[in-house]
Amino acid sequence: MVLNTGRAPSRPRTGRPRSERARRAVLHAVDDLLVDVGYAAMTMKGIAERAGVGRQTVYRWWSTKAEILIEACLTDAREELVIPPHADPAADLLAYLTALTEFLTTSPAGLAYRALVGEAQHDPAVRELVEQTDLPAESAREVLTRVRRSAPDMPDPALCVAQLTGPVLARILTAPTPLPEPLLEAHVASLLRAWGH
Numbered sequence: 001m002v003l004n005t006g007r008a009p010s011r012p013r014t015g016r017p018r019s020e021r022a023r024r025a026v027l028h029a030v031d032d033l034l035v036d037v038g039y040a041a042m043t044m045k046g047i048a049e050r051a052g053v054g055r056q057t058v059y060r061w062w063s064t065k066a067e068i069l070i071e072a073c074l075t076d077a078r079e080e081l082v083i084p085p086h087a088d089p090a091a092d093l094l095a096y097l098t099a100l101t102e103f104l105t106t107s108p109a110g111l112a113y114r115a116l117v118g119e120a121q122h123d124p125a126v127r128e129l130v131e132q133t134d135l136p137a138e139s140a141r142e143v144l145t146r147v148r149r150s151a152p153d154m155p156d157p158a159l160c161v162a163q164l165t166g167p168v169l170a171r172i173l174t175a176p177t178p179l180p181e182p183l184l185e186a187h188v189a190s191l192l193r194a195w196g197h
Contacts, residue, residue: 025051026058027072030065031108039065039115066119066126069112070133076109081139089147089197093164093188094181096143100136100168101178117173136165153196163191 029050033042042065048055062068080103086092104110113135120127140161148154155163167187171179179187 019057022051022053022057023061025053026061026068027075030068030072031076031112034069034112034115035108039069039119064125066116066123066129069116070129070135073109073113073116073135074133074138076107077103077113077135077139080107080109083143085146089150090185090188090192092143092147093191094184096140097164097168097184097188098181100139100165101172101184104168104172105178114173134161136169137161140164147192147195147197151192151195151197153194155195160195163194 026047029047030042033046033050037046044058044065045055047065047068048058051058058068062071081096081099083092083095083099086095102110104114116126116130120130137158141157144154144157144160144164148160154160168179168184171177
């Protein structure tokens, strides 16, 4: 497996190429089933039935339900976490954190990612999958690259991602409500001060 490629790690594929229609059906099915029955009750058989494809088709492309979920998360995050550039770095970071909060609290893919993070606490294979995929790093990379131009003291990109997303992720994973906007604004201001803006 390749680390941090932005793609879910997976085993080598054999046989016929993927049908994009079937792939999308499976990704939508896994989102729907997560909401309807939860991660623990979800099965590969149930995913195939909900998607209207054969179980063999699902197993040809993915080994586990976690692999399907992580691909669904990445696919949706690439659409939902695209932040148009702002002239002000603070506005750029705040827009990203607001989008990340909304993604993790309202999007089926965000809820799937949260389920995977929870499952990763018990299942080493899921932990490895979540770590290697690193959804927050992929989604934050573009905005952090833009901000870096005006923040000369920014640390290593991996640390920047942790500094930026850590409070949002911690709050959403441990509390009933996300960080309110004034706290997000204060967080952004403190980061930019630390990063020499």
